[in-house]
Amino acid sequence: MGALSPYSSIFSDVQRELKELTGQGQLQTNDEKKRFIQSKGLDVNDFIDAQAEYFNIKKQGKQQGAEVDAPGWMPGRIALGAVGKVGEGIERVGETFAPDFTQSIKDKINLSEAVERKRQELFFPTHGGPIEEVVTDLGSYVIPATGFIKAINVGSKLLGVANKAGKIGKAAKIAGGWAAGTTLVEPPEENLLNMISEYTVPDEAGKPMGTVGQIVERLKVNPDDAKSAQYLKAFLNNLAIEGTIIGVGSLALKGLAKLPAKTLAKKIGGIADEYIIPTAIKDLAKSVNRTRKEWFSSSFGLDKDGAALLSFRDGAPRAAMTRASILERTLRKAINKEIPKKARTDETMEGLNRALTGDNAVLDSIAKFAPETAAAIRKMRGEIDGMSEFIRDNIALGKTARIKPIETVAQIAKRTGIDEAELIKLNPNLTDINIKAGAIKEVVLPSLKTSIDKNLNMYINRTYQIFDDPSYAKKLRKKFNLYREGKLEGDTSKMANDIRHTRDYFKGLKDNHNNPIPDEDIDKIMNYYIEGVTRPEYNAFIKGLGTRTSKILKNRKEVPQEVRALWGEVKDPLKNYANSYVKMANVISEYKFLDDITKMALDKNKAIKGTIPTGDFIRAVPDQAVGDDLFTTATQKALGGATGGVKNPLQGLFIDPSWKKAIDDGMEVALGDNALIRHWMKVKATSQGMKTVFSIPTHGRNVIGNTFMMLANGTINPYHLAKGFKETSKRFFKMSSNESLEKIARYQELGIIDSSIQASSLRAAAGDAFKKGHEGFVEGIVNKTKAGRGAKKITDKTVQAYEAEDNLFKIANFENLKSSYRKAFPDLSEDALEKFTAQRTRDMMPNYNLVPKAFKSLRAMPIGNFVAFPAEMVRNSINLAKNAWKDISGATAREMKASAAKQGINININEGALRAMGYKRLAGMMAAGVAGDAMVEQSKQMFGISDEEEQAFNNVLPEWEQGTNKIFTSPIKRNSEGEITVDYMNLGPIDPYAYIKNPVKMVAASLLNNEDYNEQTINDMQNKAMWDLVSPFVDPSMVVKNALNAYQGRGATPDESAGASVWRAVSKSFTPGTIDYFRKRILAKQQGEKFGEGEEVNQYGFTIAPGEVDNWALFGLKRQQANLSQGFKFNTGSPLRDMKKSKGRFTKAISDYTNTDPHAVTKAYQESQQNKLKHAQKLRTVLRSYQRLGMDEGDMYRALTKDGLLSDKDFEALMMINQNIFVPDELSENNILLGELETKSPIDYEKIMQMYSDFYGSEID
Secondary structure (H helix, E strand, C coil): CCCCCCCEHHHHHHHHHHHHHHHCCCCCCHHHHHHHHHHCCCCHHHHHHHHHHHHHHHHCCHHHHHHHHCCCCHHHHHHHHHHHHHHHHHHHHHHHHCHHHHHHHHHHCCCCHHHHHHHHHHHCECCCCHHHHHHHHHHHHHHHHHHHHHHHHHHHHHHCCHHHHCCCCHHHHHHHHHHHHHHHHCCHHHCHHHHHCCCEEECCCCCEEEEHHHHCHHHCCCCCCCHHHHHHHHHHHHHHHHHHHHCCCHHHHHHHHHHHHHHHHHHHCCCCCCCCCHHHHHHHHHHHHHHHHHHCCCCCCCCHHHHHHHHHHHHHHHHHHHHHHHHHHHHHHHHHHHCCHHHCCHHHHHHHHHHHCCCHHHHHHHHHHCHHHHHHHHHHHHHHHHHHHHHHHHHECCEEEECCCCCCHHHHHHHHCCCHHHHHHHCCCCCHHHHHCCCCCEEEECCHHHHHHHCCCCCCCCEEHHHHCHHHHHHHHHHHHHHHCCCCCCCCCHHHHHHHHHHHHHHHCECCCCCECCHHHHHHHHHHHHCHHHCCCCCCCCCCCCHHHHHHHHCCCCCCHHHHHHCCEECCHHHHHHHHHHHHHHHHHHHHHHHHHHHHHHHCCCEEECCCCCCCCEECCCCCCCCCCHHHHHHHHHCCCCCCCECCCCCCEEECHHHHHHHHHCCCCCCCCCHHHHHHHHHHHHHHHHHCCCCHHHHHHHHHHHHHHHHHHCCCCHHHHHHHHHHHHHHHCCCCCHHHHHHHHHHHHCCCCCCCHHHHHHHHHHHHHCCCCCCCHHHHHHHHCHHHHHHHHHHHHHHHHHHHHHHHHHHHHHHHHHHHHHHHCCCCCHHHHHHHHHHHHHHHCCCHHHCCHHHHHHHHCCECCCCHHHHHHHHHHHHHHHHHHHHHHCHHHHHHHHHHHHCCCCCCCCHHHHHHHHHHHHHHHHHHHHHHHHHHHHHHHHHCCCHHHHHHHHHCCCHHHCCCCEEECCCCEECCCCCEEEEEEECCCCCCCHHHHHHHHHHHHHHHCHHHCCHHHHHHHHHHHHHHHHHHHHCECHHHHHHHHHHCCCCCCCCCCHHHHHHHHHHHHHCCHHHHHHHHHHHHHHHHHHHCCCCCECCCCCECCHHHCCHHHHCCCCCEEEEHHHHHHHHHHHHHHHHHHHCHHHHHHHCCCCCCCHHHHHHHHHHHHHHHHHHHHHHHHHHHHHHHCCCCHHHHHHHHHCCCCCCHHHHHHHHHHHCCECCCCCCCHHHHHHHHHHHCCCCCHHHHHHHHHHHCCCECC
16 A cells, blocks of 8 residues: 555545546646646655555445445545645645745654555545535635634734725625635635636627636736735635625625725735726626536536437437337237237247247247237337337448458458458458459458348347346345355355356356366356446456367357346346337437537537647547447447447537536436435435325325416416326326327427426435345335335325326426417427427426436435425526517517528418417416415405505414415404414415515515514515525425434423434424325314314314315315414514523623623623614514404413413513513623622623613614
């Protein structure tokens, strides 16, 4: 082992960059690679040793390989990695400003090799993906930034800029602190402004004006400057960026740009004379555009047209599976009709397989007793032949070799390594005479093209579990290792016997002289057939075999029965056909995508072919021999492991990095292979699925929400809804005709259906979480037990039902739009019309595939709840408005004409029909936007509820219900016990646009009705509105939040341990919503029997309204009852307790034994009373709201004393607040004794008493 650890990012970062640059052709020779390693400050030999150690660890198995790629625990890597970056920054700054002192410290620290490796692994660990790296980087900025923020006030005074610049605002402090933190962590030449200075800025006409660096050259760090000057300039540059990002406003852009920067330069000695240039911000913003497009856009770094191709590519595999099922179902139906189950033997099934793979004799035999089966097989073979021909003619590459007239056939065969008979078969006219006569200049060699020609009717792959089920391959390797160690005796399982039979088969093979394969080669052969065949690097045959063994194996043209059994052969001909069809269809669709995206990139100047560019373009695929890229490997595998070259349209292309990333990664985000993350995703996906997909009320709300979206689209039409319902119902119950399935396949490849937000999120998370294979512990129970299989069937059907509800509306929306756009574009081809309509449907209806990668990646994080839906609601709402405007303004017509003209086509457009669609969508948007408000207003008028009462009611509801529309189903009334109640239905959960509307309404209410609210209430309303917008993305996930609440003692039962409390709380996250509903329904029935009908209450004494547990509630329409009197003590208790706690800040200052500053005590008293006043304002808002709802002081007193005594002092404080009179905390006798006798903390009684006097009796509002 060397001094460089393969577990560290010091190694892995250089390793990754070295691989990328080599792949792009920028590093070609070993000397270039060595110089690159040295440029990173590493010793070449240390790097080579670490690389060897890395690959050795990777060979030990997946678990060890995953560990070296992401060592240890993710939170630990993030925390210690952030500390390491800060330490690195401190060392770098020390070398600049105090080189001698820094070097003396380094000289004293002499770490052993083992300790140095551990230091690297702890503080510079390899991270598990880009998200983890970003979090670590942010953490490294947070640590120093926090300290710098606290120091800015002191620093501004020392530099004398505080008085000149005025009071530095909170945002400015944060900006300055972040700038300082960024400067500490980053090398000066890598500050954000410097990095983006290379970005080329276009003018209005799109012509380059020059780089950002040329435009704002004076802000760019010059690496030749003195290091100290670099750091100062880096600080000023970072300050510009941080000030912009945080939104400091005029103080940051004007004050810090002009005065502080100049004054700071003078104080330090005139090192920097640059000013921050606010006008550069617009140009600088363009530099972050690439990241925004790749991670925060639904185009994933492409433009709209490229994203449409990406969507089509994503849907193609699903469409292929559906189309395969059409023919597979036809054959299955024929077999069931003509070949009874009793008559089916292994020989029968093998015969069907042989007929499908081109055995005409067997097919003719089948036709005699099963003509429908034979006809179905011929049709299926025709489909396979058609795809084979397309691959042969468009994708497969041929291979030839030039020959000399003096060569013989035997010499050519020896030179090319091809068997002479096979060479003649490929070249029928190949004879020594023809070669000598010059009639043949080159020979055709074996290739993928010739392989397809030879086997045109036989590309029905045999399907093997070893290739399609990772868990089978893993289990087989484990069994074989046990066999080699002699530990498989007594194991009579099929897999153990298959290993023995395969080994015996190879031991029994002999050459022409009756010589067997040597024993030393047997293990190599077995290892190849068990492990080698599943790895892409094993394209060549087994290496290291003796000459005799190689000859024996090469004479075996077919995969022997023993090996087929070892691999887990699937003998069902229908599965084999479907497998072949899907694989070949996917190859063809991928080729077409790559071809289309290449042409598009070239047309849009996003790529160059044939010449090496000088800009940012990079190679689309490695510039190596054709056949080494992923597309080639996938094609060869799809054709049953055939070898040979494949035409990749990306070959020789230099492309925009964002486009390459989108092509390589697609619409999903790679989350690594970390075991901890995988298990967490299982937990998170399961908990979210239980509350959505496995909740009947959520299914009901899903249907209602989709109706709202159809309304906004202007596509509510009973005919098309019925059509969508018909297609999805037949598919759900597996009753679809072949025609219906073909429609489904078309919808899939257009990216319209099977993209439900919740179902797809669950499927994606589960796919990542369970990707290790289908036979983990839990999965094994599911697949191998009757109960498990039954539960899986119910689960699958539930998910299908949830997705079917979405598909219904998307099909209806698509068909409605299509019929309308047909009137607008009468000349457009059916294919072009469908693609255009599909684009609009994807734009204006939720689609999981189009959720930005940044939000998709949150499924692996402990934060974020159902993030995809709010993200899609924002995107859909923008597109609804944009497309309505485009249809009305004529922009759509102009775009379509321009697109047609580019193709040399002149199309007729009915602009009146387009405008009508735009106005219809606009009307639909308005209807969806105001429908909820209209229903609310109607219910208010019906039950005599005023606007003031509605707002007051909103103020006293639980936080999660505030701001949403509520339909009142009763007047505000008193029940038999004199308690004030009101019945209502919350529209928030069923209105999909509530996420956008509610925060806007809340902010508007705080601004327009500010005379009704005090300052604190306005701040609370605006803060809540902002929080509602960001909380889906940053709030702890359900499981985490429940665990944290339990750990903090919320909802704990007496004498319950913390562990038991956390477990009980977390388990609630996994209770299906349906069970939650029925539990509540049963409880309501029991409580009704106990207290009487209409008096049902939960365990906390709150009313259970009939509308919460009836059948309407089961399907999403829950109606609630708010008992305002019961809620009074909860709503007043929290701010009342906070008021009492406010004095704690003052008490803490008096209790400080080290304090000698009377000003600190006085300041603590002032701050404590200001804080108390804020809580008093909150409490007053609550009291005023209850008064507006009909409560008087007597009602308040009864509500507070119903379940326990309330002190007269507390009630008196409550009433003083109700009268708008603030009563500050007194300086108690205990406070005085504590300060005078115990802590000796100085108290300025005169100032405190003056403050008390000033506060006392002041107005709260």
